[in-house]
Every structure is written in structure tokens, then in C-alpha cells.
Amino acid sequence: MKNSFHFTIFSFLILPVTLLAQTKQDSLPAVLSLDQCIKYALQNQPAVRQASIDEAINEKNIGIALSAWLPQVNSNNSATHYFKGSPATGGGANGGTGVGTSSDIHNVSVLGIQATQVIYNNDVLLASKASKYSREYYKDNAYNSQIAVVADVSKAFYDVLLSQRQLDIIKEDIVRLQRSLKDATARYQAGVVDKTDYKQATIALNNAIASRKQTEEAIKSKSAFLRQQMGMPAERPLSLSYDSTRYEREAFIDTNQVLDYTNRIEYRQLEAQRNLTGLNVNYYRYGFLPSLSANGAYNLGYFSNKLGDLYGNSFPSLYAGLTLSIPIFTGGKRLQNLAKAHLQVDRADLDLIQTKNTINTQYTQALANYKSNYTNWQLLKQNVDLANDVYKVVSLQYREGIKTYLDVIVSQSDLRTAELNYFNALFQVLSSKIDLQRAMGTIGTFNKQ
Template sequence: MKKIYLLLLINLTLCLPRVVFGQASTDTVVTLKQCIEFALRNQPAVRQAAIDEQINEKDVKIGLAGWLPQLSSSGEYEHYFKGSVPVAFSTGTTSTTTGQTVAAPNLDEYSSLGLQASQVIYNSDVLLAAKTANYSRLYYKQNTLSSQINVLSDVSKAFFDVLLSQKQLDILNEDIVRLQRSLKDSYSKYQAGTADKTDYKQATIALNNSIASRKQTTESIKAKLAYLKQIMGVKAGTTLTLAYDSAHYESEAYIDTNQQLDYNKRIEYQQLQTTKTLQNINVSYYKWQFLPSVSAIGAYSLNYISSKFSSLYNNDYPSGYYGLTLSFPIFQGTKRLQNLSKARLQSSRADIDIENSQNTINTEYVQALASYKSNYTNWEILKQNVDLAKDVYKVVSLQYREGIKTYLDVIVAQSDLRTAELNYYNALFQLLSSKIDLEKALGTLTPQSN
């Protein structure tokens, strides 16, 4: 019975990879570039930033609308009680059409239709809108670009994370095939009486461990794919299969580490510089408020006066004028002085933000550069370990079949090979992620560069 059970176990493990991985995939195959392009169009943060940019454009146009002529119309109707006729009507009114004069006591119906126009010549509010328009647009464009850079970085890292797990899965599948072969060889030796039964039991244990690891890795890929789809803006029900070329990514892992850090290339620093400019304009705005506001005005109206409503609109009395208005607030309880002082403090605070940003950017650069160099060295060394581990495994496996080496030596060699391969790909994708961090720290990571 034990032999039958063991044979069934061997056949099951031999067939298991075909059952699990023999199904045809119908998923959409996408590359890293396609993932990034899709995310830049559909990721919620990027879409929100684009909407914020459009909202700001509307605010700019609303502010600049104050420079355009302002037109308004008005109309009114009034009925005066007996004995309450305005003094203005007390001398009577002469009709422009009939030449007759209407007595004041009978003028108890009044109406007017008018058109008013004004044009700002100088006003601190509309001047502020004109001065800040371009810088406000620039700030929100920078905000959109910042969102795109963050999405580019996050999608790239998530993509590499999924690829790492998929490579780990491939390595585990290869390891399982080798373990199945070893299990078959050790069991054959046991049946032939040339090996102890502990060999095939150790092989079974190792095989079961690898199968369990494969299941864990398979499930982790699902979770990592879900996160990738989330930051891409892909619907939850969409299936994705990632396409990659290890040789391509190996060539993409290199970056010039002699590049000099330039703060002005960082989008965060650019945003702070724009904010500083807006703060300076705000200081000037509160200075401008000490100047008077000047506007050109004009109006034209038709007045109607009658003793009866039925004949109110038979005759009209036009009037019109144009001129200038000057408004100069003399004292506002030190409000303007306090606002000016506040704006200067905000400008000083922006200077400190810029100074602190320089220190932060420098730290990020130093950390990213150190991480990249460390990962690059690690990757170069581990790449050699894979070739060495393959050669060792081939030799030890052959010597075991010839009875020179023990099965323990095979297990150790196989474990070393699997570890070397896992470490190599882990180092490769860590290197690619650290390259993304270094490019971001240098300010060279932009949507146009990918």
C-alpha cells in the first residue's frame, strides 16, 4: 500500500503543473509603456489635476472679466399717493411731443427705462487678476505634471513588483520540475536498493514546500495586480497580463550617476518658486489698495410721467450722461496695513519653504543615489552567482545519478540555485525601482521621458 500511495503521489506531482498552468490565457497583454500611457489618461489623481487646471482657467477668466466694459439695464414703475408727489415734479413737466405742460398735482404715475455702462480704468482687484493670470496657470500646469510624475513612478514600481513575483513563480515552476525529476530518481534508486528511503522522502518534502511557495506567490500576484490596476485607473473586473523582456530591462537598468543635482529641475521646487512669485504679487496688491479706483461711466434713460397709467408711455423724457468716478478709501481701521503685513509674512514663509525644499531634495538625491549604487553592485554580483549555481547543480545532479554524491548534496545545490535566481531577479527589479527614485530625485523623470 505504501508503494502504491507513493506512486500516486509522484504521478500527481508530475501532472500538477500541467493542470494549473496548461490553461490558455485570454488576458490583455500590456507593456510598461502602455500601462503608463493608460494611467496618465485615466488615473483619478491625474484627471482631478486636469479638472483643477480647467477650474483655475475659469477663475482667471472671471477675474479678467473685470477689465471689460460692464453693461446693465434697469426699469421701474412708481405710483405716488395723492399729496406725495416728489418735489422734482412740482414745477410741472412739458411733453416733448405735444409741447403741453402737465400740472404737478396730476403727476402720480412715473416709470423709467435705463441703460448704464462702466469701464474700469484702474482698480487693484482687476490689476491683481491680470498680474497673477499667467502664474496661476503655470502653477496648476505644474500641479498636473507633478501628479503625472507621481503616477509614472508608482505605476512603474508596481509593474516591476508584479514582474518580480511572476519571475519568482517561473523560478518555482522550474524548481518543481527539477524536484519532480529528483523525486523520481530517488524513488527509482530506493526501489533498486541503491539508496535509502530518506532520499525520496526528503525529495517529497522539498517538492511539497515548493508547491506551497508557488501557491503563495500565485496569490500574491493577484493582490499586486489589483494594486497596479488601482493606480492605473483600470476597472476591477479587467484582466491584465504583463509583457516583459528581462534582457531589455537589464539594459534599461543603467543610469549616469555623475549627473549633477539641479533643484530647478524638480517639479516641487518649481511649484514653490511659482508660489513665491504669487506671494510677491499679493504684497504688491495690498500696496495698490492705497491708490484710488478710477472708472469711466455713462448712462441713458427714458423717463415717463403721467397722471394716468393708460397714457403713461405715450410721452418720454430722455436723459443721459457720461463721466468719471474716483473712489479713494481714506481710513479703514488699519485693515490695509494689516493685510500688507500679513502678505509680507506669507512671502517670508515661502522663502523658508524654498530653503527647506532644497535640503529635502538634496537628502532624497543622496539617498536615491546610494540606494542605486548599492543595488547595482548587488545585482552585478548576484548575476554571477546564478551562472555558478547552475554549473554546480548540473555537476552535483550528474554525480548523484552516478552514486558519487548524496541526495543531500543535490538538495543543497538545488536550493542554492533557486536562491541565486530569486536573489538575482529581486536585485534586478530593486535596481529598476531605485533607478526610478534616482530619476525622480534628479528631476529627469517626466512623462515625456518615457
């Protein structure tokens, strides 16, 4: 009875959590569009979440570095027993209070609180200036991971849809081949043709069935890869929506846009790194300047020969002052670091030039691929209608005994090839559009924060 009561209580406690998880899981529609897949991936892909965590870690590091500008308060306390000798000397150690001679004082304790405030320090100044560029770098890094997810999920999405369309075409081809096999069998049994047509129809049908199985397995593999890119659990069913009109409309992109290097995240990250390197030049250039800080303390001194009477009387002290630290000679370390920083700036400038050349090459290649694929897709659209008309005419002529079965097989093969080439060309255009947008730095279905 007691165990049943505990189980009932546990069920009521765990029920809201279970319902919340179930609600979150069921919030996704049964059939996902590309935008929904991308949105899910941006929320669940580990790489995106890791980049967001890296950005948060950088904020903490900035806070740690900038905390040196704030007052540093510590409490240093000590209690010491001297078996022989003592720092206290008559009235000197206790401000002339006459506690006793050095031979009388064996127990000394100091309780105090100290505070320091940086007024100028080269290290802290560098941390303050570098915080701006480090924020930009990690913000762009998080954005770059989102761009990668958008591109990878989009391509994986199109790859799955392409295989699904190929499967649909193969299934339609199987239906046609089954009908042709039935016609060939009937004509063979009627003695109109020999068994060659029947066997050719069987061979073509078997090949189509094998292709269907191969494509079905390919869809499973590509769907698993899409789930990986989305950060979706393997056990969740995945069904994708297909809208041919929309994809044909989205295949177009303005190819007259001017390439802007600053749109590329990689270029902006290199600029941030270059700016950080430039700060090191000023850091070592002004490294000869002294460091200045204010400090103060309030201490309570306790002196006694007997341990039990140690904290009976206190002798306070209070002071404030300035500390000036002047680097005089460091063995040429500062000058060597300064020369090294200059070389690092020169190298960063060359990285920017190299990145510009790389971006320009990527853009030129992506633009050429897109234009080629777009032209190919436009031409292949016409082939589908032509091949379909040819198949219908040849199939009718075969039933009337005008064409041979070889002509039927050829027209079926042409129709299937035309349909497969069309969908392959369509998704190649969409994929090359993604590459072009990524090369231009304009990819994304989300707003940059």
C-alpha cells in the same frame, strides 16, 4: 410589430456607439509593455484627469477675474405706483414738460441702460498680474500628477513582473523536485537508499507547491494594484511583456549628473506661490491709490397719473462721467495687511530653503540606494551561473551514488535562491532608478507640454 420596429431603430442608433467603445477597448494590444501601460494611465488615471480639470477651472477663474477690465453693461428698469406723494414735481421731474403736479402723478417708470469701464483698480490689476503665476502653478500641478503616475505605474509594473519571474523559477524548481522525487523513489524501491531521501524530496516538493500558490495569489493582488494605478477596469485582462535584455540595458543611469533644484516640480510650485505672495505686498503697498472708472447711462422716464397711459410719452436722459473712489482711512487695515504679506513672503522664502534641503536629502538617499542595488545586482548575476553549474554536477554525482540527497537539496535551494535574488536585485535596481530620476526631476517618458 410596432415594438419590433422600434427595437430595430434603437439597435441601429446604438450600434455605432457600441462599435466605437469596442474599438477603443480593443485598440490595446493583448500584451502590454511598460510604455503602453504608462500611456494608458496618462489618458485614463482619474488623478491625471482631475489635475487637467483643475487647470481648466483655473483658466476659467482667470477669465472671470480679468473680465472686470472689460466694459460692464447693465439694464436697470423700474415701475412704481405711488399711493401718496410722488418724486415728480410739476416740471421738475420731467424736464419742464408740464405733465402735472406731484398730486397728479402716481405712476413712474424708468427704463435704461448703464455702462461702466474700469480705468484703474487695484483689485483688477492684482488679478491681471497673478494670472501668469497661477497658470504656472496649475500647469506644474498637472505635470506633477503625471510624474506620480509614471513612477507609480512603473513600480507596480516591475512588482508584477518580479512576482511572475518568481513564479517561473518556482515552477522550474517544482519540475526539478519532481524529477528528484522520482529518482529518490526509484532508488528507495531498489533498496539503494532508505526512505529518508524519499521523504525529504516530498517535503521539498510540498513546500515548493505551497510557494507557487502563494506567489500566484500575490500576482493577482499586485495586478489589481497595477490596474488601479493605470485607471484600467478590473474586468479587462492584463498581460505584461518581459524583455530581460531591455531591462538589463535600462538599469543603467549616469550617476554623475548634477542636481538641479528647478527640475523638481515641487520647487517650481513653491516659487509660483512665492511670486503670488510677493504680488500681495505690492497690492497692499499701493492700496492707498484711488480707483477710477468711467460710467454712462441712457434712461427713458415715463410719468402718468393713469396706468394705461404710462408709456405714452417718454422723457430721455443721457449722461457720461467719471467716478473716483479715494480710500481715506481704513483703520490701519491696509498697513496690517502689508505687514502680513511681508511675513508671508519671508515664510515662503524659508519654504524654498527647506525644500532645497529636502530635495538634496532625497537625491542623496536615492543615489546611495541605486549604487548599492546596482552593485548587488552585478554580483548576483554571477551567482546564477555558478549555482546552476553546481546543481548539474551534484545532481549527476547523486545519480552515480557519489553525493547524498542532502547535497542535491542544498544545491537546488542554492540555485533557486540565486535566481530569485537575481530577479529581485534587477527589479530593485529599476525601482531605485525611478526614485533617483524622480529625486532629480528628470523622470518621464512623455513630453512636458
